[in-house]
Amino acid sequence: MDKKSEKHNKAMQKQKERVSATMAKATQDQSVVVLLTGNGKGKTSSAFGMAIRALGYGQQVAIIQFIKGVQKSGEELFFLEHLKDVPLYQMGTGFTWDTQDRDGDMAAAKITWDHAKNALSNPKYDLVILDELTYMLSYQYLDEQSVVDVIIARPSHQNVVITGRGGGSRLREIADTVSEIKEIKHAYNQGIMAKKGIDF
Amino acid sequence: MDKKSEKHNKAMQKQKERVSATMAKATQDQSVVVLLTGNGKGKTSSAFGMAIRALGYGQQVAIIQFIKGVQKSGEELFFLEHLKDVPLYQMGTGFTWDTQDRDGDMAAAKITWDHAKNALSNPKYDLVILDELTYMLSYQYLDEQSVVDVIIARPSHQNVVITGRGGGSRLREIADTVSEIKEIKHAYNQGIMAKKGIDF
Numbered sequence: 001m002d003k004k005s006e007k008h009n010k011a012m013q014k015q016k017e018r019v020s021a022t023m024a025k026a027t028q029d030q031s032v033v034v035l036l037t038g039n040g041k042g043k044t045s046s047a048f049g050m051a052i053r054a055l056g057y058g059q060q061v062a063i064i065q066f067i068k069g070v071q072k073s074g075e076e077l078f079f080l081e082h083l084k085d086v087p088l089y090q091m092g093t094g095f096t097w098d099t100q101d102r103d104g105d106m107a108a109a110k111i112t113w114d115h116a117k118n119a120l121s122n123p124k125y126d127l128v129i130l131d132e133l134t135y136m137l138s139y140q141y142l143d144e145q146s147v148v149d150v151i152i153a154r155p156s157h158q159n160v161v162i163t164g165r166g167g168g169s170r171l172r173e174i175a176d177t178v179s180e181i182k183e184i185k186h187a188y189n190q191g192i193m194a195k196k197g198i199d200f
Numbered sequence: 201m202d203k204k205s206e207k208h209n210k211a212m213q214k215q216k217e218r219v220s221a222t223m224a225k226a227t228q229d230q231s232v233v234v235l236l237t238g239n240g241k242g243k244t245s246s247a248f249g250m251a252i253r254a255l256g257y258g259q260q261v262a263i264i265q266f267i268k269g270v271q272k273s274g275e276e277l278f279f280l281e282h283l284k285d286v287p288l289y290q291m292g293t294g295f296t297w298d299t300q301d302r303d304g305d306m307a308a309a310k311i312t313w314d315h316a317k318n319a320l321s322n323p324k325y326d327l328v329i330l331d332e333l334t335y336m337l338s339y340q341y342l343d344e345q346s347v348v349d350v351i352i353a354r355p356s357h358q359n360v361v362i363t364g365r366g367g368g369s370r371l372r373e374i375a376d377t378v379s380e381i382k383e384i385k386h387a388y389n390q391g392i393m394a395k396k397g398i399d400f
Contacts, residue, residue: 028393042242043246045252046243048248049245101209139208183378191228193227197253200253
């Protein structure tokens with residue numbers, strides 16, 4: 001074995017020990033709340049990737065989308081074609097900067113939250129995705145404390161994935177895993193149009 | 201209309217102007233390379249979310265996974281059940297810290313890269329996902345310049361999504377969109393076991 005391989009194998013042995021030590025400590029089998037936040041690309045797509053992951057194991061998934069354009073997205077088209085049985089509820093009013101109608105948006109947010117509450121109290125669901133929920137809190141369309149209370153009181157085996165910029169300190173507190181997706185660069189800012197299958 | 205609504209609607213009008221201005225500038229219709237990097241959770245799941253998005257529009261997708269455990273993941277099970285026609289090639293040697301075999305890993309990496317090269321030269325594919333490619337570069341299993349050259353020379357309409365920590369300056373340079381996913385916290389570090397449908 002050459003020196004490079006020997007050095008690599010030793011480094012990997014150390015990494016294995018680190019991984020094993022972390023695994024040995026992670027013994028609590030409990031559901032989690034995952035918050036995907038930050039200004040970078042990848043929050044909604046990651047939530048849908050987790051939906052696919054859960055569905056792969058035969059888990060039951062419910063998806064509630066709070067802010068969405070009026071046009072159908074690629075993921076929505078996919079679910080309509082392949083996964084008709086998976087409930088996918090969308091607020092469907094369009095982006096709030098397009099509607100410019102706070103009262104109308106707020107009413108729509110409350111109806112959408114009712115759908116989320118139903119999923120979050122139904123033990124049938126193993127995973128509930130609350131896509132772009134954070135904006136409902138930052139715009140004060142929904143009351144933060146009520147939202148947090150419902151998430152905490154969910155069935156004990158149910159995982160929750162929340163996406164959206166910001167998110168507020170209470171959501172970060174109750175989340176077990178928080179990833180902040182930072183935009184290092186975005187094609188959009190270099191004059192490249194948003195792409196089907198990538199951006200929407 | 202009350203004051204809060206009036207203020208909100210004005211703010212949204214300004215935001216609409218900003219969004220419209222960016223959209224007006226983003227007029228180049230060209231394919232993109234997206235790099236999802238950083239130490240936080242969400243890179244692979246986001247890549248699979250984009251696969252779903254692209255498939256929703258009837259696009260052709262090829263997925264090549266460079267580092268994976270020996271166990272089948274939820275996303276793999278999903279693809280085997282619902283999307284048998286989508287090529288999903290995995291290196292399949294297990295994590296490199298488990299094999300501790302640099303020469304064997306390197307040979308497997310080269311075979312896997314051959315599959316990637318085939319996809320990256322085939323105009324049939326609209327989206328090619330290179331999951332965890334970055335480790336192949338940081339371990340020097342693959343030559344960075346050769347990898348970059350093949351990506352640059354791909355069919356002009358083909359989008360590419362690359363995941364993995366690190367990534368190196370050359371990959372960052374040629375990527376049009378780069379998101380760095382930062383771990384703010386992870387359930388794992390609080391003693392909570394990795395979860396099916398969330399972590400794998």
